[in-house]
Amino acid sequence: MTEGMTPFPTTGLDAGKDGDGAIGDVDVCIVGAGPVGATLACRLAVGGLRVAIIDRAALPPMEDPGFDGRAYAIAAGPRNLLDAAGVWGRLPQPSCPIEEIRVSDGRPGEAPSPLFLEFGRADADQPFGWMIEARSLRVALNAALHASDNIVVLAPDEAAITRTEQGVMVRTRSGRAFGARLAVAAEGRRSPLREQARIGITRLPYHQCGIVGAVAHERPHGNRALEHFLPAGPFAQLPMAGTADYPNLSAIVWSERDEVARRMVALPPDAFAHEIQRRMGDWLGQVTPVGQRWIYPLSAQYAQRYVDTRLALVGDAAHGVHPIAGQGLNLGFRDVIALADLLIAAHARGEDPGAQALLRRYQARCRPVNMLMLAAMDGLERLFGNDNPILRRARDLGLAGVHRLPALRRAFVRQAMGL
Structure with missing residues (x-):
C-alpha cells in the first residue's frame, strides 16, 4: 500500500494479477481500457506506479484477427x-x-x-x-498490459468508485475491493465517472x-x-x-x-x-x-473541467474534436503525456498522486491547449x-x-x- 494512504478492506481472497481474487491497493485506478486508458496504464507502470485498469469488455476479443479497415x-x-x-515495440x-x-x-x-x-x-x-492498424495497436496494448507486474487488469468487470479527500475506494461487480490514490476516467464521450462528478459537458x-x-x-x-x-x-x-x-x-x-x-x-x-x-x-x-x-x-464536445476530488479526465471523457485533421486520439495521448509526467514525478518524490494541486497543474497544462485545438478544428470545418x-x-x-x-x-x- 502507498505510504500514508488510508487503508481500505479487501475481500480476503487469494491475490491474482489479472483479477483472480483480491488485489492490494494501487496508486491509480483507470476506468476504460481503450487506447488512451491502456497507454496511460502502461506508461505509469513503467514509471513505477501500481495501476489497476477496469473495462466492461474483455480485452482479447478486441484483437480482431482479420483486417477490418480501421x-x-x-x-x-x-x-x-x-x-x-513499452507498446510501440510490440506492434505485430x-x-x-x-x-x-x-x-x-x-x-x-x-x-x-x-x-x-x-x-x-x-x-x-x-x-x-x-x-x-487499429487491431495492431490493440494487440500491442494487451501484451504490454499483461506483461507488467505493476498492472492489474480487471476486464470484463465494472466498478463502483467512491472518492473522498483521503482516497478512492473501488468495489467491482466481480467482488474485489481495493483502494487507490487517484481515479482516472478514460471511458469515452459518455463517461459515467464524469457524470458522477457532475462535471458539465458542452456538445457541438x-x-x-x-x-x-x-x-x-x-x-x-x-x-x-x-x-x-x-x-x-x-x-x-x-x-x-x-x-x-x-x-x-x-x-x-x-x-x-x-x-x-x-x-x-x-x-x-x-x-x-x-x-x-x-x-x-x-x-x-x-x-x-x-x-x-x-x-x-x-x-x-468539451468538459467544463478536467478534474475533481481525486479524479482526472483523459481523452474523449474530457474532449472530442472534429476529425478534420486527425487529432482526436493524438489529443488524448497528449493528455496521457502530461498526466503521466506529473504522476511519475510525484511518485519519485514520494508525493500523493491524487493531490489537488497536482490535478490543477494537469488541467492547466492540457485544457487551454485542447480548447484551442477544438476551436481550430471547428473553425476549419466551418x-x-x-x-x-x-x-x-x-x-x-x-x-x-x-x-x-x-x-x-x-x-x-x-x-x-x-x-
Missing part, C-alpha cells in the same frame, strides 16, 4: 509516448510513415483547385506521423457522419497523405503499410451529411469505390474497398465545409500563401506532431 494516425509526440510505455504489423501531406480544396468529381498546400520532407526532420453537433475504411489501389502512395476539403466535409486518404493481399493500401476518413453518409455506406462495392474515386481523384489509380465500412456520428465562392477563393489563397512560407509550414507541422 487505422490510427499517430503523431510524432504520441509515438514517443507509445515507445516509452508494421507502421507506415506519413512523409508528405497535400491539402487541397474542391468538389466531388472535379479537379481540385490549383492553389494548394503541401507539407514535405523538408518541413520536418522525421515523419509527420505513422499509420497503424455537426449533423455529419464520418465514414471510415480502407482501399487498395493500383499505384504506390509513396507515404503521401491527402486532405481534400469538399463542401459536405473533408475527405482524407492516409497511407498504410501494404499486406501480401494488398501491396498498395490506404485508409480513408470521409465526412458527409448524416443522410448522405448512411446511403454511401450501404452502396454496393463498385458504386462505393466510384464515390471514393470522385473525392480522391486518380493519382493512385483505380481503388478497391477492402475490409469493413464504419460510420460514426460527428460532434465536438470555413471549408461550404461552397460559398467568396470563401472558396479566400481559403484557396490562404492555402497557397502558407505553401509559400516555409517557416510557417514548419510551425504548423511541429504543432500537429505534438512536439
